[in-house]
Amino acid sequence: MSAELLNGREIAKDYRAGLQEQVEALKEKGITPNLTVVIVGNDGASLSYVKSKNKAAEKIGMASDIVHLEESATEEEVLDTVRRLNEDENVHGILVQVPLPKQVDENKVLEAIAPEKDVDGFSPINIGRLYTGQETFIPCTPLGIMELLKHTGSLEGKDVAVIGRSHIVGQPVAKLLTNENATVTLMHSRTKNMVEKLKDFDVVVSAVGKPGLVKGEDLKEGAIVIDVGNTVVDGKLVGDVDFDSAQEVASYITPVPGGVGPLTITMVLNNALIAAKRANNIE
């Protein structure tokens, strides 16, 4: 068999069209959703990522500002910026681009973001609310993965292997999958016979950053494969999955690039829109 492609670009495009309509509806009520991104320093990859978020927000009609602090900014300066944005009524969503320079404690900064504006969902209080089933912001990559999986049918009772235990992707996506009544096995570098185990799983989500980790021969016939890996090899972005062999066996598969990536930024916008609605008590 040859797998159906989960085309992240197309799915994201449709999703963003829906967001744009909602942004327009809010604007008619006099509310312009605003996503503000804080970046500290001049790391090229971070700057380009911040700009792409900014552009994506503006493209669907949101306001989006960038607060750019010097590489030498003190922790107190970063915290002051966050506090000022917390209090600014016109700002609905705050993103602090990580990593931060070493003189700034990342955990302290993330914890300082007002929970109702923490659209990345990285502040401990929002993570805790996720695990206790309360209203929160769900981190964007896991949310994007779940959106892709909606195109593959119900997850109820499915056996899912999540490879990679980061608190950005692996852990929260395991939680979201469990919420959908999937049975999740969280695998990682110390997992015994990992590759041999994969044959037992209906869905494999790989978020490691190790090209060629998952091959077609290791998958169950008809498995759904979500590739969150993104590693630059010879100037090209590649995932964890050997696409050519995997697509022969899988029922659905994401490409890299153009799979999970476009959904991540889409979910940043989604969360910023939710923040703007909640701030104005709009359902």
Added chain:
Amino acid sequence: MSAELLNGREIAKDYRAGLQEQVEALKEKGITPNLTVVIVGNDGASLSYVKSKNKAAEKIGMASDIVHLEESATEEEVLDTVRRLNEDENVHGILVQVPLPKQVDENKVLEAIAPEKDVDGFSPINIGRLYTGQETFIPCTPLGIMELLKHTGSLEGKDVAVIGRSHIVGQPVAKLLTNENATVTLMHSRTKNMVEKLKDFDVVVSAVGKPGLVKGEDLKEGAIVIDVGNTVVDGKLVGDVDFDSAQEVASYITPVPGGVGPLTITMVLNNALIAAKRANNIE
């Protein structure tokens, strides 16, 4: 084979002796660790549980107070009590006994406890810190389970089935096991062929409340079995595991009662001691 018993009462007794020494050392410095328990209403089981915590704390030399509010207490009264205890320098650990009467929002109350006094580890910010690897309080039952498992050797690379996905036991113990480099599968009521799957696991932690759920014939030879179930049947406390058949197959097994239970209260005391130390900047 016949399994070795993980005798929670004995392990707890040794552990509490260690705590008692540390409490005495603190008292010599003029610090008396204080655990204060808030109970609302007159539920018999809750009252008896609160009293047993109180007694256990005093037995190892801690101070322990009970704040008892009427069943009719308003949410604001409960929140005021918590805020007062947050500010009381003599109080190091605060426990709010759940469930609370229906007019009081449990999440709101748990979120109001100062994170540095939240010795149950149930406030969202502490849960979030657990998932992001920061200093926190780890919920007491999961912590007790990990203490029992220390008596069975390294968990690295072990395949563990955790049955039950509550945020009190299943989820956090899955996280702690993952931290120890075990590979965890989180099972629940919607898991497909759950019983048949158990044969693949080196460790089974059952936290469901369904007597007879796990039988010896379903276990892998030499499995480690932790029974967190506690259900009253004909006036007797029983776990999820059919003890007689399971102990024929397992290498280690906890009894019910006398397994996990005694460790849970021990870990409440452990966390209260940690809170007193942190409040006084003592390692």
